[in-house]
Amino acid sequence: MALLANKIAVVTGGSSGIGRAIALNFAAEGASVVIADRVELPIEGGQGTVGMIRLAGGTAIFVETDISDWDAVDALIGAAVARFGRLDVMVNNAAIYTSTNLVETTPEQWNRVIGVNLTGFFYCSKRAVMQMLAQAPVNEVRGRIINVSSQHGMVACPGDFPYSVSKGGIVQMTRQIAVDHADDLIVCNAIAPGKIITGKPGVANDPDALDYSRRRTPWPRLGTPTDVAGAALFLASDMASYVNGINLMVDGGWMAG
Known part of the structure; x- marks a missing residue:
């Protein structure tokens, strides 16, 4: 049987990059997936995530969502439950960055990054737990939350103050x-990606930044969204039966070096 057969998952930031890979992986393993994002088409170009899932015979819907808005998050989970009946896995992945240090960061930039990367995760987790508390457990679990953090939640992100602080908070x-919610049979874990090559614009794919990451990463290649999706699949499945509260590094050994 597929690892996520009959499971219902919401993936924020699911249109592109890591979120897209997680959504595709979940669907391939039998989950019905709700893609939550500001836009439906991927920044990498090509077909939308929902279209790819449906073409492969899977089940998915798209809900336009700004996770920094409580009403939008409330509507997102409401739509997921209205369509599929419950919520088994909440993947908090959507995130933004400014590439500014402490002095360069404006109050507006700070508020926006914290609003999405931290408050948005709070809203999504709170609303997900509210739903999970109202549903019966399956295999001793009412639901699972997976937060995408970062290696920069443990070590500084050179030149990006609000992003690193937000990831530490996650x-x-x-x-x-x-x-707080173990007694409720709700599981929460995080995944901390190292340097993952995505279609993200700007400094993330700057040649100097990539060279630094290659020199910093012990494994002889940088990561791909699929690497993170594999870890998410494990944490979303019943294989992770006694795993709770961890921050799983998917970084090619970056943090070990």
């Missing part, structure tokens, strides 16, 4: 949810 948020 790591602690994961622990807090895991501890």
Whole structure:
């Protein structure tokens, strides 16, 4: 049987990059997937995630969502449950960055990054837990939350102050949810990607930044969205039966070096 057969998953930022890979992987393993994003088409170009899933015989819908808006998050989970009946896996992946240090960061930039990367994860986790508390457990679990953090939640992200601070907050948020809601049979874990090559614009694919990441990463290649999706699949499945509150590194050994 597929690892996520009969499971319902919401993936924020599911139109592009890591979120797209997670959604495709979940669908391939039997999950019905709700793609939540600001736009439906991927920044990498090509077909939308929902279209790819349906073409492969899977089930998916798209819900336009700004996770920094509580009403939008409330509507997202409401739409998922109205369509599929429950929520088994909440993947908090959507994130933004400014590439600015402390002095360069404007109050507006700070508020926007924290609004999406931290408050948005709070909103999505809160609304997901509200739904999970209202549904019966399956195989001893009412639901699972997977937060995409970053290696930069543990070590500084040179030149990007608000992003790194927000990712550090996500790591602690994961622990807090895991501890507070274990008795409710709700699982919460995080995945901390290292350098992952995506279609993300700007400094993320700057040649100097890529060279630094290659020299910093022990494994002889940089990561791909599929690498992160494999870890997410494990944490979303019943294989992760006693895994709670971890921040799983998917970084080619970056943090070990």
